[in-house]
Structure formats: C-alpha cells, structure tokens
Amino acid sequence: MEQYPLLKLIEISKRIGKHQILSDINLEIGHGEIVGLLGRNGSGKTTLIRTIVGLVKANKGKVIINGTNLNSDFERAIQHVGAIVENPEFYTYLTGYQNLQQYASMYGNISDERVEDVIELVNLVNAIDDKVGTYSLGMRQRLGIAQAILHQPKLLILDEPTNGLDPMGIREFRSYVKTLCEKENVSIIIASHLLREIEDLCDQVVIIQSGKIVQVKQFKHHDVSMKKVRFELLQQEKARSLLHKNGFSVEISPNGVVLELKKEQIPGAIRVLVNNGIDVFSVNSIQASLEDAFFKILGETSHD
Amino acid sequence: MIKLIRNEHIKIFSKRSNRILFLSFGILCLLLALIMKNLLSSSGNNESFIDYLLFSTNFLFLIQFFLIIIAGSIVSNEYDWGTVKLLLIRPARRSKILLAKYITVLLIGFCLLLIYLILALLFGMLLFGFFDLASDFEMINKLPLIYLNSLVEVGVMATLAFSISTVFRSSVLATGIAISLVLTGRTFVEVLAHYKIDWGRYILFANTDLTQFTIGNRPLFEGMALPFSIIILCGYMLVFLVSAWFVFCRRDVTV
Numbered sequence: 001m002e003q004y005p006l007l008k009l010i011e012i013s014k015r016i017g018k019h020q021i022l023s024d025i026n027l028e029i030g031h032g033e034i035v036g037l038l039g040r041n042g043s044g045k046t047t048l049i050r051t052i053v054g055l056v057k058a059n060k061g062k063v064i065i066n067g068t069n070l071n072s073d074f075e076r077a078i079q080h081v082g083a084i085v086e087n088p089e090f091y092t093y094l095t096g097y098q099n100l101q102q103y104a105s106m107y108g109n110i111s112d113e114r115v116e117d118v119i120e121l122v123n124l125v126n127a128i129d130d131k132v133g134t135y136s137l138g139m140r141q142r143l144g145i146a147q148a149i150l151h152q153p154k155l156l157i158l159d160e161p162t163n164g165l166d167p168m169g170i171r172e173f174r175s176y177v178k179t180l181c182e183k184e185n186v187s188i189i190i191a192s193h194l195l196r197e198i199e200d201l202c203d204q205v206v207i208i209q210s211g212k213i214v215q216v217k218q219f220k221h222h223d224v225s226m227k228k229v230r231f232e233l234l235q236q237e238k239a240r241s242l243l244h245k246n247g248f249s250v251e252i253s254p255n256g257v258v259l260e261l262k263k264e265q266i267p268g269a270i271r272v273l274v275n276n277g278i279d280v281f282s283v284n285s286i287q288a289s290l291e292d293a294f295f296k297i298l299g300e301t302s303h304d
Numbered sequence: 305m306i307k308l309i310r311n312e313h314i315k316i317f318s319k320r321s322n323r324i325l326f327l328s329f330g331i332l333c334l335l336l337a338l339i340m341k342n343l344l345s346s347s348g349n350n351e352s353f354i355d356y357l358l359f360s361t362n363f364l365f366l367i368q369f370f371l372i373i374i375a376g377s378i379v380s381n382e383y384d385w386g387t388v389k390l391l392l393i394r395p396a397r398r399s400k401i402l403l404a405k406y407i408t409v410l411l412i413g414f415c416l417l418l419i420y421l422i423l424a425l426l427f428g429m430l431l432f433g434f435f436d437l438a439s440d441f442e443m444i445n446k447l448p449l450i451y452l453n454s455l456v457e458v459g460v461m462a463t464l465a466f467s468i469s470t471v472f473r474s475s476v477l478a479t480g481i482a483i484s485l486v487l488t489g490r491t492f493v494e495v496l497a498h499y500k501i502d503w504g505r506y507i508l509f510a511n512t513d514l515t516q517f518t519i520g521n522r523p524l525f526e527g528m529a530l531p532f533s534i535i536i537l538c539g540y541m542l543v544f545l546v547s548a549w550f551v552f553c554r555r556d557v558t559v
Contacts, residue, residue, distance in 0.1 A: 016556075050557065053393045055389060075396065076395070085390075089389070093319050094318055101314075102315070106311070106394040108307075
C-alpha cells in the first residue's frame, strides 16, 4: 500500500575526530515493524539514533523518512518521528502539562483533547499538574513516552524506554507498544540492553558493534523456528544414541542432553526416551537464542 | 514563529530565579528613587518628577546586566538541562528556534527599558513634586534619544552574551565575559582615547554610546561620526550573529 519504506538509511557514516563511530550503515524499516537495536555501550547505537532524528549529522549517507530526505527537508521528514533520546529530560520547573504544551504547540495541529488522551494513556492524570522536578524516574519516562506520541508519529524511536519503570510499568509499556504497532501501524525502533525485552517485542533485531551492523535477525516466525531444549536425565550416552537414531541433533550437557528441534517435535522426543526406559526429570527450552547470538558476536569481536 | 516565541517566554517567566530577577529589577528602581529623594530633600532642593526622570537615565546601564543574564542562559540552559534534544527533534528548523530565542531576548530588553521608564515616571511622580514644570519640559525632548541610545547599547551587549552562550554552551562564560566587558570596556577605550591610540576607535565600546555625536558632546576619537559608529556596530553584530547561527545550526547535539 505504502510506496516507500518508512525509514531508509543509506550508507550512513559518522566520524568524530579520529574515531569512526558509524560506518556504512544500511537499514530499511517498513511500516508497522518493531525493530530492536542491540549493542554495547559505545557501539554507536546512540549516535545512530541521534542521526536518525537529526541531532547528529552524518558525514556521509542519507536518512530518508517516509520518502523525505531528512537533510533537505527537515521539517517534513521529522514530523513523522517521535523519540526519546536517552533519558527524557524536561523543564523541571514547569508542570508535566506545561512541558507537553511546549512540544504540542510546535506541531500546530494537536488538539487539547489529544493531549488529554495521551496523558490518560501514560497514566499521569493525577500528576500532570505537578512540577516535573517532583516526578520519579518512572513518571518522567512515561512523560517521555507521552511527548513522543503526542503528534501520532509514524516512527517511534525509544532509547532505553523501560529504564526506571517498575515491573508493572514495563508490562503496561509492552502492551501499549504492541497496541500502537497493531492499531496505528506505527513502526518502532527500540534500543535496549534488555535482551528479553527485545526478543518479546520485536519482529527484527539489529545488532550493532563498533559502528557496523553485524547481524540482522528476524523473529517473525518465532514458533516454527528451531529452538534449543534441554532434557534433564541420567543415562546421557544411551539417550544420545537413541535420539540420534531417531533423527534428532543431540549434544550432551551436564545432567542431561540438549536437542535442537521445533516445538511440535518435543512430545515425540519425550516418547522415544520414556518408551526406552529413560526417566526425564525436566524439559526446559533454552530461550537464550538472542542472548547467544549477542554474546557470540560480541565475543568474536571483542578479542581484536 | 509566534508560538515558538511564546514558548520561550513561558520558559523564562515560569522560572523562579528569573521571577526574582525581575522583581529585584523593580526594587532597584524603587531604591534608586528613594535614595535620590533622600539626598535631595536633605540638601533642600525642590526637584520635579521630570528632573528625576532625566536623572534616572544615568542608571540605564543597569538594564544591560539583567538582560545579559537572560541572554547568556537562554541557549546554554537547554544544553545544561538536556532539553535541547527534545526541542530540536520538532518540525522547526534550528535556525528558526534560535531566531525565536533571539527575538525573545530583544523583546525582553525592550520591555525592561519600558518598565524602567514607567517606574521612573511613577516613582518620580509619587516621591517628587510638580515644580517648575514649564522649564523642565524643554529638557524632556532629550529623553527619547537617550532611551533610543540605551536600546542600542542593551541590544548590542545582549547579542554578545547570546552568541557567547550559543557558541560555548556556557551561561557562566557568557554572563561573565559580557558583564566584565560592560564594566571595563568603556574605561578601556577612554584610556586609549586619552593617549590618542587611534585603533581604539574600532573597538566595540568606542561606538556603543551614540549620544557622543549629539550637539554639545565630543566624540571619543577625533573624526568619528555617526555613520562610522553605525557601520562598526553592524559589523560586530554581524560577527556575533553569524557565529551563533553557524555554530548552532551545524553542531551535533551530544548532551
């Protein structure tokens, strides 16, 4: 339906002094996609985000938002974007409402009702007339989300969005992000250290290391993909050969074996074991596929 | 644009330290009038409020200090607070945002002058009498010129503080440099003029006082004229503003 990808990064490079912060970043994000951005501190993650919102100008390359080049028509391109860049910082001597008003007035078509709706959505109705200086970190984070979605952007960029939220807040945030994405077809970029967070929310994850995209991983068909499952049992050797004979890929692990299989194959594997007199004490799926990828990549590159 | 300027006003006038600043400005005006009244009544002179109005113009330079504090922090505060990140990701180009801030500074400078005039008039009428008004009224036509000149002076110094604040992102540096220049600049060029060191005429402070070209006054350096000073002032303003805009619009925001 839409002609352009929502966000297109073409060969973005950024050098500050002698340091090459970003080199030749190419990325495309479609409408309604949730993309996770993973990387260690200093990997160029934040610089990349700042480049997308125009706070940092790339030495080379283009940022194209909804078909508009950010550098040549900043005002048109940026109105599709809402963002939290690192900690949401506000005018602490103004109330939450006054802070939102500051930003709302810069778009020109945001009604008072919309502002009220957003306040309700982020659950700040009771505190909105207090000075932001009195807010807790979690409240500021929610006000940050409010200012980012005021103008119903097509692209939402969230840098460490759950920082400072309590478990309840994180859960609300997660369900809210999913709703936004499904109902309003908003694309979202989430930069986070929390791997679980990204794995749960995102369709796609981009891992960046030393200013380069080292891996793009799709999560779209999460359930049909192969996953690692650990079976806790005693006769490891016997189990291994049995399972191997039945066509499973098996590795021996402490106190059991690890299989790589699809979800629907798990009952079959258990049957094979039990029918041959091997007691299975527990079956755990090793959910750390993303973590594995993350640490593997970091491990490989941190040696040089 | 008007919305941007309105936003800047809200940010300035909601801040408690700024409110105290403006309040102390009003108190200063009152104190000035009270002290004058005290001095004059002890010497037995009868002065009219128009005399006071003229006398009060000697302290117009005080406005510079107040405006420098505002101008020197309007940009750097956004960096200090980190709010610049949220400000610059809106559909308004950076040059526009900076312009809104600059216009805000000039408007506040204009208002301060106006308030100063009104307070001088008010306190003058309350504390001083209405004697000899006929003769005083002749002197009052000097007043617009003095205020106009002060407007230029205040504007130039605010621009200096504004651009330092924008380029170096430090309000301390901006207010510090601007205030110390206000305090020393004039004396410095007077010393240069005294020793007839001719390049002194190109220094900003030799040209900020435009009343030196009015009848009855002598220019600081021989051969200086109004057009010369205006050109020099414009040159300085251009340097201040171009450097502020150039740096603000191009700099990466990494706070």
